[in-house]
Amino acid sequence: MGASIYPDFPPKTTLEQQDYLLSNIKDWSILNGLAIRPSTSLLSTSTDLSGTLAATAPVTLYPSLFPRACFHEARAIQKAYNELYAAIARDQNWLRQIVQQLIEVDDFIASLWNVHLEVEKEGYVQNLSLGLFRSDYMVHTDPANPDSKPTIKQVEFNTIASSFGGLSTKVSQLHSYLNEIAAYPPTSPPTIAYPSFPANPCIESLSHGFSTAHRAYGPSKSSPSLPLCILFIVTVPESNIFDQLALSTPLQTAYEIPTFRLAFSAILDHTTVSSNKHRILNYSPPHSPEMSYEVSLVYFRAGYSPSHYPSSASWDARLHLERSAAIKCPSILTHLAGSKKIQQELATPNSPHLANFLSRTSSADLIDRIRNTFTAIYPLDDTPEGQHAIRLATSAKDSEGYVLKPQREGGGNNVYGSKIPAFLAGLGDDQQRWRSHILMELIKPPTLRNSILRNGEVQSGEVIGELGVYGVCLWRNGHDEAGGKKNGGDADGEVLENWEAGFLLRTKGSESEEGGVAAGFGAVDSPCLVDV
């Protein structure tokens, strides 16, 4: 935590003010689907009422103050970030070289890569890819330059299952509503003002992204032609289901696209891939087994974690989808592009990669602005940077300023500061296992206060916010539809659609060291922009 740069906020409240605020939050949330399925640990099965219960999603009582310039910068560079990751996902050769450093130490990445190799053997039949990205940042104040302006530093870039877009739009609406009905007590000096609450288009913008990919799939390739559909690949049960439904329901109603939820574990039960050259993905819903749909788009809200692959059948299912003609969001190479190792390669000082990927589409200034969001990230390997990092990470004193992260997606396994040396010692002498991690300089966010409503309890105090910016990107890979092996031929590919798609502010208690709301530590928030 750096020093505070913000005005005093939120205001102190009387008991009656807090009651009014809370009852409005609880009521508005349920009225508008800002909800989760309650944790089974909080309810006994007998009171679950067959899955008819819901609870207010964890939210902050107030929007959190956020530097206006940082907010706008994060959104302004998202299209360039989309270009960057679309280019990485198209550059199979570069990806191979990165992945090969990892496959010995990371089974999960090795298995993902194998899926790609399997499909490559027979050739890809779908050359379109949809990216629904989220770039996550924290506000950073330089401890060495306390008078300098705060900047944004990237925490991670998500290429699969970037969640909370649905709830995020609603939290922005909730906080605006609370402000409109004067549920927020006045501040002195006035801090909360309506123009400070940016509208958040996530739901509309992400749904539009799915529908755009669906249209780009084109007409049915089946003969006779079949109705097209979108599949959301999910885990069951899913406490965060209303976040997903906020995106799928507009697809069904506004866009009139049949959209189904399919458990990752049930993929092989209800889908087939046609044996002809088109490799059409067909879906027959269990409730209507006589119907066959042709799947235009597969959206993964599962499959990002090793725990989703309990058996070899799980990997068969992933391969099954990947080799099909359905557009994937994301493709397996796009999924791999989100590995921490990629982030580290880009952020290595004097690395040429960023410029290589972006120089065709972005100005030098824009590339610099992207680079400015990088914090120092090191491999733990035998390069000079790696050896420097190992010295930092094994030092009780130097490790204080760092976080150790696994290459894998999904969060939940980060090791912070002074705990790093003991953790690495626990890995033993096998330096290969060390290489499945990266070392990242800790970002120093300014001190901030807020209150969180979670599981019916209110907790107030110092918090840390993480801003995510969503991006939608649809691109054509370089290979041809006939099954040619040109995937990764980046010179041939092209970005067809690219837009910034709204934002997410997640806030957690500053004593907590993990950022995911789903992981049980934080809340969905919205920014109140301030000039600092």
Add this chain to the structure above:
Amino acid sequence: MGASIYPDFPPKTTLEQQDYLLSNIKDWSILNGLAIRPSTSLLSTSTDLSGTLAATAPVTLYPSLFPRACFHEARAIQKAYNELYAAIARDQNWLRQIVQQLIEVDDFIASLWNVHLEVEKEGYVQNLSLGLFRSDYMVHTDPANPDSKPTIKQVEFNTIASSFGGLSTKVSQLHSYLNEIAAYPPTSPPTIAYPSFPANPCIESLSHGFSTAHRAYGPSKSSPSLPLCILFIVTVPESNIFDQLALSTPLQTAYEIPTFRLAFSAILDHTTVSSNKHRILNYSPPHSPEMSYEVSLVYFRAGYSPSHYPSSASWDARLHLERSAAIKCPSILTHLAGSKKIQQELATPNSPHLANFLSRTSSADLIDRIRNTFTAIYPLDDTPEGQHAIRLATSAKDSEGYVLKPQREGGGNNVYGSKIPAFLAGLGDDQQRWRSHILMELIKPPTLRNSILRNGEVQSGEVIGELGVYGVCLWRNGHDEAGGKKNGGDADGEVLENWEAGFLLRTKGSESEEGGVAAGFGAVDSPCLVDV
């Protein structure tokens, strides 16, 4: 239950079809606020999570078949019904004569009347009244004429706290959504078709009613002028809160009218009536006690049941609101106009009252259509009709075809068929206590099947549906603002706004004998119109 007049419906489902239907109902309901606060009897306090839990509202899985002509007739006559009850509420002399027959036997009606008398003494200062009515019907098939067309027969006319308008619009949307996503298995012959699902404008139409009354209140009468607000008078806790919020939230957001919930029991704590001639109703919200609002409209969602008046202070509170300048929805006289005794007076064969009230505004044909909705209703008094009714009600055989209802609003105390003689015997010899009831011929609805999701359980079988049609009516009473005593001078009053405002279909198991969803026996439904 009469014979069935409907096609075979709903269709039989496979387990998978039922699962798909149920999961979509549970998900859509929470996503869209079609919810209730779960009953405390189903959840222990420890799992209540401080009021952050909600549950799917009790709904039918399918829309219920409903005769198209009956549906349109019920809606078509609603404006005339609004005129009728607005005229009754303005005719203080006629009301007095009815009420005087009841005050000895019904403390509650006596107390309501006393509130009117108290205000009348000093004169009314508000000559506008808002009615938000709901006329409830059942489909009737004449057992003597099995080939005749079904008709609608009125169950009751509600003049206070006509609930479920908010949830009703949403159930219509839910059933349409389920149909759109093909969650309903096909029927043979096809019964469910989109044009058969009428759109239900309750939320929009009722909210517009409140805003119209708010505007009609005019500018602040305070000096200096105060911001105006609407008060919803409610019970706390309220499991049906999301029904109410569906109406109040648009007032706050679309109409930008400050709208507050105030517990009936807390009226005197937070409101005052100015001591000047205007008798302005002021409200200071507990969360913002330094603010004072001038109340334009008081909407009662509490106060209709004797249980809401545990002490004389409760009656002081009702008087306090009634004598103020705020428009009441409903006024005390409008509340009284909803008594069953009024319904019985209108429905007495050869009664002149209906024509007297309506001849100025409605055609003879329209008056006949209203009269056709009446079923035989008798007093239990010493008139010839009353003596006839007593003979019916005390006969084991004849009582079969009747229901005994208290004059009071709120439901829950009806006595059916063969239970009537014993119930009356239990009242003892005091014929005065008998007079607090009316005897009503039972309506014979055609056999119908549906399934209800309630408290997480699905129950399927024969059901009975009750169609309510909402009406909004704003009228000017005959008295003057200066405090004259002309209330009830019906010749001077006039209806300013009058519209039909959507509908409600409530459905219960046919073995259940009470109609209120709130009372724990039924579900919110929507009609699927059929030509029978």
